[in-house]
Each structure stands twice: as C-alpha cells, then as structure tokens.
Amino acid sequence: SQKIEQNSEALNIQEGKTATLTCNYTNYSPAYLQWYRQDPGRGPVFLLLIRENEKEKRKERLKVTFDTTLKQSLFHITASQPADSATYLCAPPLDGRGSTLGRLYFGRGTQLTVWP
Amino acid sequence: DAGVTQSPTHLIKTRGQQVTLRCSPKSGHDTVSWYQQALGQGPQFIFQYYEEEERQRGNFPDRFSGHQFPNYSSELNVNALLLGDSALYLCASSRLETGGNEKLFFGSGTQLSVL
Numbered sequence: 132s133q134k135i136e137q138n139s140e141a142l143n144i145q146e147g148k149t150a151t152l153t154c155n156y157t158n159y160s161p162a163y164l165q166w167y168r169q170d171p172g173r174g175p176v177f178l179l180l181i182r183e184n185e186k187e188k189r190k191e192r193l194k195v196t197f198d199t200t201l202k203q204s205l206f207h208i209t210a211s212q213p214a215d216s217a218t219y220l221c222a223p224p225l226d227g228r229g230s231t232l233g234r235l236y237f238g239r240g241t242q243l244t245v246w247p
Numbered sequence: 248d249a250g251v252t253q254s255p256t257h258l259i260k261t262r263g264q265q266v267t268l269r270c271s272p273k274s275g276h277d278t279v280s281w282y283q284q285a286l287g288q289g290p291q292f293i294f295q296y297y298e299e300e301e302r303q304r305g306n307f308p309d310r311f312s313g314h315q316f317p318n319y320s321s322e323l324n325v326n327a328l329l330l331g332d333s334a335l336y337l338c339a340s341s342r343l344e345t346g347g348n349e350k351l352f353f354g355s356g357t358q359l360s361v362l
Contacts, residue, residue: 135289140287165350165351172355172356172358173355173356174251174337174339174353174354174355174356175290175337175351175353176353177350177351177352180350220289220290222289225292225305233278233280233295233339233341233349233351234280234292234295234303234305235290235292235351236292237282237289237290237291238289239287239288239289240289
C-alpha cells in the first residue's frame with residue numbers, strides 16, 4: 132500500500148540556518164505534492180505545490196524539490212526565523228494522479244523549532 | 248473575505264452519543280472535504296462533497312456521514328461515538344483551478360473529545 136514518511140518527528144535548528152525537511156513516498160507515483168504548515172490548534176495552511184515535471188519551486192524563503200526517481204521531496208526554509216516554528220506536512224493526492232481533486236494523503240508531519 | 252469557518256470549536260461527548268459538526272466554505276468555493284486528525288498524526292481524508300453529493304469517501308465506517316447544502320455549507324455527523332473518535336475534525340474547501348491541482352483551504356477545526 133502507498134505510504135508517506137517525513138524525515139523525523141522533530142527538527143531543531145538555530146535562527147538564520149536553513150531547515151531541510153524530507154518527504155519520502157513508496158508504492159505510487161504522485162502527479163504532484165503539496166506542502167502545508169500547521170500551527171497548534173489550527174488547520175493546515177497551503178504553502179507550495181510542485182508537479183512531477185518540475186524539479187524545483189520557490190516562494191520567498193521557501194524552496195521545494197521533487198525527485199521522482201528517489202521518490203522524495205525536499206522542503207527548504209532559508210534564513211529561518213523563530214516564527215517559522217510549526218509542523219510541516221507533505222501531501223500528495225490520495226489516488227496518486229490527482230484525478231479526485233482535494234483528496235490528499237498527509238504524512239505525519241515534521242515539527243520544526245527554530246531557536247534564537 | 249471570510250475563510251473557512253467551523254463550529255463548534257470544542258465539543259465533549261460520551262460514548263454512544265451522536266455529534267454534528269458544521270462547516271462554511273470559503274467564498275467562491277463549491278467543494279468541501281472533511282478530514283480527521285488524531286493527536287500526533289497527519290489529517291486523514293473522510294469524504295468529500297460536491298453539488299450536494301458525496302463524491303469520494305476514505306476508509307471510514309458508515310457511522311460517519313455528511314451532507315452539503317445548496318449554499319455549499321456542510322455537516323459531518325458521527326453516530327455511536329467511540330473513544331477512538333476523539334480527534335480534531337477539519338473541514339477544507341476548494342474550487343477547481345487551472346491545471347486541476349487546486350489547493351485546500353482549511354478551517355481551524357472542531358476538537359472532539361469522547362469520554
């Protein structure tokens with residue numbers, strides 16, 4: 132069965148460094164991946180979407196890559212700030228190809244803490 | 248522009264009871280998806296409503312049911328509550344965008360505790 136794994140449950144880094152979060156998937160080939168941020172007690176907030184034919188996508192201090200050979204997506208936050216502390220979730224479409232819109236398969240997430 | 252709103256924010260029920268959660272989608276959105284998020288886990292897809300019909304369903308029992316109204320708002324009903332139903336229930340709205348890969352807008356959720 133298909134499976135999503137995010138690199139670790141928690142990642143602690145110093146302010147100003149680059150945070151790198153990993154999302155690995157097995158047993159299917161998603162057409163795209165979405166990344167969300169979730170703060171405690173709140174719903175996830177969409178950050179970036181990357182398609183299988185895109186190697187890299189950027190938005191301000193955020194960068195996401197998608198390697199279909201390694202079956203992996205990397206999410207980078209450069210010049211990290213304490214305000215970036217949150218849980219980050221990767222989510223491909225549940226059926227892989229995205230034929231059913233809005234139906235996502237979320238990993239457990241990585242809890243990022245940026246300390247001053 | 249109001250985002251996705253959910254009510255109530257918190258709810259405490261006992262085993263065997265029934266519960267109804269409500270969701271109003273973001274303005275302009277016509278599709279509502281419901282997710283269950285247990286503590287320490289990612290959200291799990293329950294079902295999706297479009298044009299007042301259940302379009303897709305995840306791996307949840309029939310105790311979980313829903314409804315979508317003509318104004319696109321939606322309800323999630325859970326019957327015969329179990330302790331394991333304790334979770335954050337998230338509503339997400341969306342609309343088809345160019346390319347077909349629309350993003351989800353989530354509400355803040357309803358925290359359900361079953362005692």
